[in-house]
Amino acid sequence: MPPLSRFDALQSIATEYPTEPIVVALGTMVREMLLVGRRDNHLYVLDSMGLPAAIGLGIALAPAARRFDKVIAIEGDGGLLMGFSTLATIGLLKPEKLLLVVLDNGAYAATGMQRTAAPAVDLCGAAEACGIRAHNVDAPEDLEAVLRGSHRRPGPALLRVAINEQNRSAPYFLPDPVELTLTFQRYLAGPTTSPLAAPASGLGAGLRGKSTPHGPAGTPPAAP
Amino acid sequence: MPPITTALGVDTPAEVAARCQALIEAIEHLAPSHILWLPSSTLKSVIDHVERRAGEGVYVSVPLTREEEGIGIAGGLVLAGAKPLLIVQDNGLGNALTALTTFAQPYHLPLLLIVSQRGGLNEYNSMIHTLCERVDDILGAADLRHFKLDERVPVQRWATSVVAAWEHAHMTHRPVVVLCNLLY
Numbered sequence: 001m002p003p004l005s006r007f008d009a010l011q012s013i014a015t016e017y018p019t020e021p022i023v024v025a026l027g028t029m030v031r032e033m034l035l036v037g038r039r040d041n042h043l044y045v046l047d048s049m050g051l052p053a054a055i056g057l058g059i060a061l062a063p064a065a066r067r068f069d070k071v072i073a074i075e076g077d078g079g080l081l082m083g084f085s086t087l088a089t090i091g092l093l094k095p096e097k098l099l100l101v102v103l104d105n106g107a108y109a110a111t112g113m114q115r116t117a118a119p120a121v122d123l124c125g126a127a128e129a130c131g132i133r134a135h136n137v138d139a140p141e142d143l144e145a146v147l148r149g150s151h152r153r154p155g156p157a158l159l160r161v162a163i164n165e166q167n168r169s170a171p172y173f174l175p176d177p178v179e180l181t182l183t184f185q186r187y188l189a190g191p192t193t194s195p196l197a198a199p200a201s202g203l204g205a206g207l208r209g210k211s212t213p214h215g216p217a218g219t220p221p222a223a224p
Numbered sequence: 225m226p227p228i229t230t231a232l233g234v235d236t237p238a239e240v241a242a243r244c245q246a247l248i249e250a251i252e253h254l255a256p257s258h259i260l261w262l263p264s265s266t267l268k269s270v271i272d273h274v275e276r277r278a279g280e281g282v283y284v285s286v287p288l289t290r291e292e293e294g295i296g297i298a299g300g301l302v303l304a305g306a307k308p309l310l311i312v313q314d315n316g317l318g319n320a321l322t323a324l325t326t327f328a329q330p331y332h333l334p335l336l337l338i339v340s341q342r343g344g345l346n347e348y349n350s351m352i353h354t355l356c357e358r359v360d361d362i363l364g365a366a367d368l369r370h371f372k373l374d375e376r377v378p379v380q381r382w383a384t385s386v387v388a389a390w391e392h393a394h395m396t397h398r399p400v401v402v403l404c405n406l407l408y
């Protein structure tokens with residue numbers, strides 16, 4: 001059994017990247033990440049299994065990502081396999097900032113530990129075949145070292161982290177998703193003084209000279 | 225009276241080209257930052273245009289592997305303040321449904337999907353009816369707002385309608401689909 005639990009792995013990622021955008025996959029992943037702590041730089045994906053890698057890719061492609069060392073997407077093995085073809089798109093576009101962390105327990109844990117196909121797949125090999133640098137991590141010390149080293153190493157990269165079957169019991173998290181959107185969007189926009197603060201996707205963005213009804217993005221936390 | 229035709233359509237190539245040109249005009253007016261696409265043969269000239277303009281550095285052009293991937297990437301771009309546009313075929317809307325209903329809709333992400341509609345009268349490919357014929361009902365059942373452009377809408381109104389649909393997505397904070405029937 002791998003020594004690392006999902007909680008340990010999530011804690012290491014959140015600690016190593018306290019100010020970088022982190023997309024967190026559904027189910028146990030989100031709930032255990034909330035045990036580590038609720039953060040404005042975390043996007044909690046409440047369902048949408050298989051989508052976090054694509055969401056992370058979208059963030060990493062945006063100009064706003066330049067302010068960050070990395071954009072991190074945390075996926076389960078089941079989720080990665082569901083959105084597997086996104087590895088090809090990541091390999092094609094090569095977003096330098098993207099770090100995809102796969103917490104691999106070889107199971108669909110959130111639904112009762114049913115087996116996935118992951119034990120039959122060399123996930124790092126698959127990522128490398130798509131043109132993504134990949135690392136396999138089995139030991140807790142390795143995870144911290146690899147995470148520390150990943151800050152300045154240009155991506156895209158995939159870390160496949162072997163985790164054991166431990167699941168922490170955590171309360172349900174039932175927010176209105178709009179609240180999650182606004183918090184994360186404001187975080188990514190940075191301080192209002194930044195030219196990045198006004199969301200470019202608003203109505204005013206190049207449309208018949210209308211002004212945006214969204215206004216500035218409030219008072220976001222200071223950008224790292 | 226035009227001659228009565230069957231399966232291969234009553235539209236002249238010039239009429240189809242004019243509709244594609246209207247979509248191109250709308251795209252250029254919207255000035256997206258990223259265009260994510262999964263092609264349809266009826267949209268070939270539009271995708272060719274997008275690829276050419278992306279080569280000139282006007283926007284980033286992204287070939288998708290699946291339609292839901294496009295919803296994920298576009299959603300991430302919107303969260304980060306960019307201006308994505310999606311172009312797909314209605315045959316692939318089934319692939320995108322879970323992502324649209326669990327991510328784009330509840331997270332209030334304004335997205336515009338330009339979707340080529342297939343499978344109606346004069347469709348030349350009999351393999352394409354099975355999903356496409358149900359797309360209007362599926363979108364309705366999923367509460368996905370959609371507008372239709374077909375031969376009943378004068379081509380002069382196509383570009384402004386696409387721009388209006390984009391504005392509608394932003395005004396209503398949700399994904400909006402423009403179903404474009406290019407062949408009739």
Ligand SMILES: Cc1ncc(C[n+]2csc(CCOP(=O)(O)OP(=O)(O)O)c2C)c(N)n1
Binds near residue numbers: 111
């Ligand atoms: C499209 C879809 N199919 C199935 C589910 C049910 N489901 C929720 S979480 C989950 C398991 C996810 O497994 P994995 O990504 O490996 O993460 P783990 O729970 O093992 O940490 C499943 C199957 C879902 N939410 N969405």
Ligand SMILES: [Mg+2]
Binds near residue numbers: 077107109
């Ligand atoms: Mg798993």
